[in-house]
Amino acid sequence: MAFYLYAKYDQMNLRYLWTGFVAAMVIYSCGASEALHQTRIPSADTLARQQKVMALRSIPVEMFDSLVFENKSGRLPYRFLRAPEPVAKKYPLVIVFHGSGAVGTDNRGQVGILAKYFADSLNRRAFPAFVIVPQFPSRSSNYVMDSTRAVLRSIMQPCGEMALALIDHYRHDPRIDTNRIYVVGFSMGASTVTNVISRHPEWFAAAVSISGIPQFDQLDRLQKFPLMLIHGNADNENPIDSDRRFFGEISQKKNAKTSLIEYNGLGHNEMQQEIVSRRNWAEWLFSIQK
Numbered sequence: 482m483a484f485y486l487y488a489k490y491d492q493m494n495l496r497y498l499w500t501g502f503v504a505a506m507v508i509y510s511c512g513a514s515e516a517l518h519q520t521r522i523p524s525a526d527t528l529a530r531q532q533k534v535m536a537l538r539s540i541p542v543e544m545f546d547s548l549v550f551e552n553k554s555g556r557l558p559y560r561f562l563r564a565p566e567p568v569a570k571k572y573p574l575v576i577v578f579h580g581s582g583a584v585g586t587d588n589r590g591q592v593g594i595l596a597k598y599f600a601d602s603l604n605r606r607a608f609p610a611f612v613i614v615p616q617f618p619s620r621s622s623n624y625v626m627d628s629t630r631a632v633l634r635s636i637m638q639p640c641g642e643m644a645l646a647l648i649d650h651y652r653h654d655p656r657i658d659t660n661r662i663y664v665v666g667f668s669m670g671a672s673t674v675t676n677v678i679s680r681h682p683e684w685f686a687a688a689v690s691i692s693g694i695p696q697f698d699q700l701d702r703l704q705k706f707p708l709m710l711i712h713g714n715a716d717n718e719n720p721i722d723s724d725r726r727f728f729g730e731i732s733q734k735k736n737a738k739t740s741l742i743e744y745n746g747l748g749h750n751e752m753q754q755e756i757v758s759r760r761n762w763a764e765w766l767f768s769i770q771k
Contacts, residue, residue, distance in 0.1 A: 530754055530755060533758040534757065536601070537594040537597045537598060540600050540601065542560070542589050544562060545560035545561060545562045545596070545612070545614060546561040546562075548560070550643070550646070550650065552646050554639070554643060557615050557618075558587075558615070558616045559588070559613055559614060559615040560591070560613075560616075561613055562610075562613075562614075563611060564611050564656075565606070565609050571656060571657060572609055572610050572656060572661075573608075573657075573658050573661035573663060574611050574612075574613065574661070574662045575599055575608075575610045575612045575613070575663045576612075576614075576648060576662075576663070577595055577599070577614045577665055577666065577670070578621065578664070578667070578669075578671070578673045579617070579666070579667065579669070579670045580593075580667050580669050580753075581669040582668075583616065583617075584616075585616060586616065586618050587616075588616055590616065591614050591616035591617075594754070595665065595667050595670075595691070595753060595757060596614045598763075599612045604760075608767050610661075610767075613647065613648070615644050617640040617641075619638065620669060621640040621644065621669060621676075622635045622636065622637055622672035622673045623635070624636075624672070627697060630726055632720075632726045633722075633723050634695065634697050635672035635673075635693070635695060636676075637676035641673050645680060648684065649684075660770045660771040661770045662684060663685065663686060663687055663767070664677060664685055664689075665690075667693075667752075668692050668693060668719060668753075669693070670693070671690040671691050671693025672693040672694045672695070672719075673693075674688050674689070674693060675690055675703075675708075675727075676696050678703060679696045679702060679703060680699075682702050682706045685706075686707070686769050686771045687707040687769040688706070689708075689709045689766055691711045691752060691753060692711070692712055692713065692719050692753065694724075695723055695724060695727040697726075700727075700734065701734070704734040704735070704738075705737070705738055707738045707769050708739045709742060709762060709766070710724045710727065710728060710741045710742065711742045711744070711752065711756060712724045712742070712744070712752065713743075713744045713746070713749065713755075714745060714746070714747070716752065717748065717749065718748075718749040719749060725741065725743075727739070728740075
C-alpha cells in the first residue's frame with residue numbers, strides 16, 4: 482500500500498509536511514508492514530539554498546585523507562573522512578558516490594557538496610561517521626532503455642565492482658559499525674547506489690539515491706530494503722520516469738520499504754543543491770540500523 486502526501490508552498494503547510502514526513506520515518510524505523518509513501522515536497526528558499534551550497538564548497542578537500550585502494554583488478558582512488566571524535570567506539574560508515582562530471586583520477590573532483598555535507602561542522606556532530614568517497618576513472622553505471630518498461634535502467638560497470646571491493650575491505654575494519662553502513666549518491670552515483678545494493682543488500686542498513694536511474698532486475702532482493710529515492714520532476718538529464726516506475730513496481734510487494742520523494746519543479750543539479758540544504762533525509766538514514 483502506498484501513501485501520498487502533497488503540500489502547497491507556504492510556511493504553514495511546510496510545517497505540516499515536515500510533521501508528516503517525520504511520522505513516515507517513524508513507521509520505517511518501527512518496521513511496520515505498510516511503510517511506503519510518496520511525498521511531493523516544494524523547493525526550499527533559494528537564497529538559503531545558495532548560501533548553504535557556497536558554505537559547503539568552501540570546505541577544503543584536505544579534510545578528507547587521500548588514499549588509494551588496490552587489488553588484482555586495479556586501483557581506485559578515494560577520499561576518507563575520519564570520525565570526528567577519538568575512536569573509542571564503532572562508528573557508522575557512509576559511502577558517497579559522485580556524478581559523471583567528477584569522473585577522473587585526480588582524487589579531488591569527486592569531493593563535491595554531497596560528500597562535504599558530512600564534513601560540515603554541524604552535520605559532523607549530528608551524523609558522526611567515517612565517510613568514503615571513491616573517484617571513478619570511468620563511468621560506474623551506464624544506462625540502456627528497458628524495452629518492456631519504456632524507461633531507462635542502469636547497469637553497473639567495472640568501476641562499480643571496484644567500489645564493492647573497497648566497501649568489503651572496510652566492512653572488516655574494527656572501527657566500523659557494520660550494522661550502520663549507508664550508501665548515498667547523486668546522478669550516476671545514485672544509479673550506482675541501486676547497483677551495489679542490488680548486488681549485496683545484506684551489507685547495507687539503508688541507502689539514498691538522488692536523481693539516479695535504478696536497476697530493475699533485483700526487486701525481490703530489495704523488497705524489504707530501506708531505500709529512499711529522491712528526484713526532481715523537472716529533471717531533463719535523468720528523467721524521473723525510471724524512479725517512478727521502480728517505486729510503482731516495488732510498492733506492490735509485501736513489506737516493501739522504498740520511498741520516492743519527488744520535488745516539484747526541480748531540475749537535475751538543483752536537486753543535489755536542495756538536498757544538501759536539508760537534514761531530514763540524513764536523519765532518516767542514520768535512524769536505521771540492521
